[in-house]
Amino acid sequence: MMKYNFWLKNVLICLFTLVSISSGFAQSKKSKSFEPVDFADPIIGTMSKYELSNGNTYPAIARPWGMNFWTPQTGDMGNGWTYTYTADKIKGFKQTHQPSPWNNDYGQFSLMPITGQPVFDQDARASWFSHKTEVAKPYYYSVYLADHDVTTELTPSERGAIFRITYPETDSAYVVIDAFDKGSHVEILPEQRMIKGYTTRNSGGVAENFKNYFIIVFDKPFTYTQIVENGQLLANKDATTTDHAGAIIGFKTKRGEEVIAKVASSFISFDQAAINLKEVKDHDFESIAQAGRDRWNEVLGRVEIEDDRQDLLRTFYSCLYRSTLFPRDFSEWDAEGKQWHYSPYNGQVLPGPLFTDTGFWDTFRSLFPLLNLLYPSMNTQMQQGLVNAYNESGFLPEWASPGHRASMIGNNSASVVADAYMTGLREYDYNTLWEAVKHGANNVHPTNSSTGRAGYTFYNELGYIPTDSKITQNVARTLEYAFNDWSIYQFGKSLGKSEDELAVYKARAMNYKNLYDPSTKLMRARSTDGTFRSPFDPSGWSRDYTEGNAWHWSFCVFHDPQGLIDLMGGNHEFTAMLDTVFVIPSYEGMNSRSMIHEMREMQIMNMGQYAHGNQPIQHMPYLYNYSAAPWKTQYWVREIMDRLYLPTPDGYCGDEDNGQTSAWYVYSSLGFYPVAPGTNQYALGSPQFKKVTLHLENGKKVVITAANQQKENVYVNSLKVNGKKYTKNYLDIPTLQKGAQLRFDMAPTPNKQRGTTKEDAPYSFTNELKK
8 A cells, every 4th residue: 555655646746747748738739929940841742652652751860951851661671662651660760862862862870779688780779669659850850769768959150960869767778880891981989979980882973092081979988898890799899890880889777867979970081070079069958959959940930931821831941941051061161161072073182161961953943043042142052062163073953962963854954944044143253154054065974974965966967866876865855955045155255255055955945846746836856867856755754855754844944934825826736735634634644655644643743744844844734824714824823832732741742842833832822833944034823921021141131921812812813013003924033132022912703804915024035036
């Protein structure tokens, strides 16, 4: 009876304490308004797999554009799906640099706290976990590892991180350090409570001397040490260099005891890793977490939203968080405060910035324009990083991770470079970038056909890449090269280059016309002799296109919609073709080739042939602005936002792709979108929020208000810009950069008189040539 009374007394005390803490926490939360980072959810998009992408994301616990990300690892070593929401076991906490599961990771290693037996095998050390005990914020992650009775928390800096591990009372508390296979090194230094090592594991795009050097320092002496060599635990050894190196260190702990591990890494050297460790060395867990929170609020706070719809706020700030992760800053700072980077292109350590882990095929569309609008100083550094990449490799990267990767098509670095300059960025070596874009337009990388222009000789001579050239994706390449040539032309014109030098790019910008088939009003592959491919299935996902079909690619004339309208016979015919995309059943074309996840994602979204889960067609709903039917743009962009973006683990409708699909939502929810980067214009859409204030770097503000904002009020009845009635279907970027007031009046029915004149249409190259 005495034991029972003692137990009951302790239970009551615990309950009273918990209620008091919870009440105090609730009161403090109630009195404190939420900040932008509170709405950013790293778990969105993680319910994905090889066969179906709902984002193909992982919880990236990081600083904005940070060199290193951290993530819980549920997948096997080397598996690109490093964390999946449906998994129920965690195998480690991994430093990652993965831009997507398709490009996989590089420079990765992991820590895993365990108790009981000292085991290294990833399945043996794995622990059950629940999302109910998981907390994921951009700057902080925590989870309870049930099999080990351990709570693991982590918070990162740009190049370092702090782990806080709470153990039970045990003589067998351990941390497993896994440097992964494919060549690694680990060394235990007990007197310094330190683990040093490096990993060479990568998925390509590196020089032969590539290493990620890491240092881990604990605040508690080791009572157990063990080197692991290719899965074997070795006694009386303190270091190994082998295929798969690892270590296990152990402690005796009291219940609730916290063990702190401070981690940093470098692509340059161990000495530089020690310098990078200073980011966290003299700081405690809370201060690094708070600094991370403050940094994210600074970045996300560039967009201030006044709206009470929580799900929309969660979706928006989660998308803005994803839009400010990549490209990552690959540079480091030495003891004198000078910036250096390891070059994955030539293996040298060189001065200045370098950024990586982005595919321009995806991100030229809206991610880089968003940087130019909200974070121009970051993109200024990125442009200088492109200068360095060109000087170190002879080419601008098209898909970098960390160096040139054989992924996707196009020469879209030209768009990224041109748009930055056109929107006012100047503090970098743009003259070298001019030479770089010309070189990329007339060459192909000797070992990587995704860099430069594959098939450029055919394109330059014929005006298109023929289907009998043995170069796949010929229609897609031709269309992108034409836009890229227009980008080069605009960049060169802004630089003051001569008409003689620019003439060839001006002419090639119209090469898209060479693949237009008037009998189908679609872009169609042609042979060298000029005959169109036959038979032809517009819904077929053929090898002439990239991850799509003719319905997706025929509207990829970003720089000249008016020219495409003229080819199709005028506004009425063009609008009908746009409408048709949404009408043809989504199952059409599913049997045209072996299934890829993009096909399945389009099918199940049930929006006809509109495939928002992939990039080529994402701009297409905005094209109604060019054919005097802007209300159709307004309808469809709101449909896409409402139906295809959710604040849930399956919240995306396809690959998120390094911020591109997220940036589409960020722009669209504001009410405009960059159909053609480099035009200095945004095409108008339908704003989703009641009031938004953009805090620009130059101190100016863009205030966007939407009267009568409701879910069903998707149409723009009227718009005033700086107090004046405005009927155009576009906004000039310089107008916004000076600070602006946009006042939309929303309605449940379309205003079919607004935005219907030729003068209301956004930029088209055809119209420029007529002037």
